[in-house]
Amino acid sequence: MTARSSAEAPRGVPEATVARLPLYLRALTTLADAGTATCSSEDLAAAAGVNSAMLRKDLSHLGSYGTRGVGYDVDHLRYEIAREIGLTTDRNVVVVGLGNLGQALANYAGFRSRGFRVVALLDADPRMVGSTVAGLEVRDVAELERVVAELDVAIGVVATPATAAQEVADRLVGAGVAAILNFAPTVLTVPEGVEVRKVDLSTELQILAFHEQRRSGEYLPTDPPGSSVSPAVLAGGEEVR
Template sequence: MATGRTHRPATRSRGIPEATVARLPLYLRALTALSERSVPTVSSEELATAAGVNSAKLRKDFSYLGSYGTRGVGYDVEYLVYQISRELGLTQDWPVVIVGIGNLGAALANYGGFASRGFRVAALIDADPAMAGKPVAGLPVRHTDELEEIVTENGVSIGVIATPAGAAQQVCDRLVAAGITSILNFAPTVLSVPDGVDVRKVDLSIELQILAFHEQRKAGDETAAVRRTGTAGRPAAAAREGRKGPDGDVPAVMPA
């Protein structure tokens, strides 16, 4: 069985833009849902809507894959699932280690979507001696002293960091020194890595802060609208109706 240490996805060598690579998992998720419903073909418009992009961008992305669909028919769902899976490197086994088995790390370990998408959780690692040997998601937690040995034994090239921020860089350095070339970082800190190592960061607090910004902006827009109109649902003129003079168009109180 091939492992991630000896095979790399073909996307970079074929010159597929990073923005397109970032959208390929969105297309694959939508296509997989269609496949599970036994849908044989899909139009670019339907697939773009399901993936949350515009159809012109989708067609451009697929042109990098050499897939153009058939006019009046659309794209073959099963073929696209295979094609995108191949480009993303999901037609082979990718052993993964998760470092930091707290609440988040344990939740990641129990996530059932890894195996179905080509990722095998090879080991769970934690610095707490009390965690050593405890089963999580069917795997015994191993101590960080074994990190390098685990990476070598399993041919791991993808590491997931779910430690506190203060420990993340040290863990990252050890993973890289052991041969890890791709890291998914859940720790709330920015990691420093050498050239040739890819890091993807997932920070839930940042995403929530961005949503809070938009909520505040929407609330501000609503407040401004109320100020402009005088009331939330009535125009300013209607709000001044009761203050008109006897002729109906002159304020009852004139400025001095």
């Protein structure tokens, strides 16, 4: 098995464009909630945090939804992007790993409002199994395959320690789940045709630290070997729990 990577998403839409579609959808939702019926590409681009040329190019991959001199119909474009992403139908989600992060994900209200239903929670810890999190009973991870089949799970969220993540991913794939969101601090290997998105919070913090260090003038390019480094950093950071 190999780690899946692709330059393009289905239907010929570039992966970089796919990554920005949720930004446009969020911006359009904010505009709609504010009562805005139409908007220009400049206004939408500013709300999404991109430049207008990039936005127009991205939307050109989906079709022509703007009107010259008028702009975009906010509700219509919001529907079309949601349809393109696949959010016009709810998708069932299982969260595997109910440590602190897993419980936070289970309680995140934003999933439901965006078309994702957390329908099951799984954990290997006997102390967690049988407890209630976000209104759902935590089930034993041994039931994973049964849960996927019974609840028509489309997306698996892996929030386990790194040591367990690959096994969980293998079982999700074996049960028919072809979309995995990985919060575990490890790279998952999956067959062709299975999509994995990795969310590495520690890496993002390290990138922020890089920029903050230079902004504040802390960076010393001549730091001698053996300078103080956090043992947690040398150990690769803490595992997800």
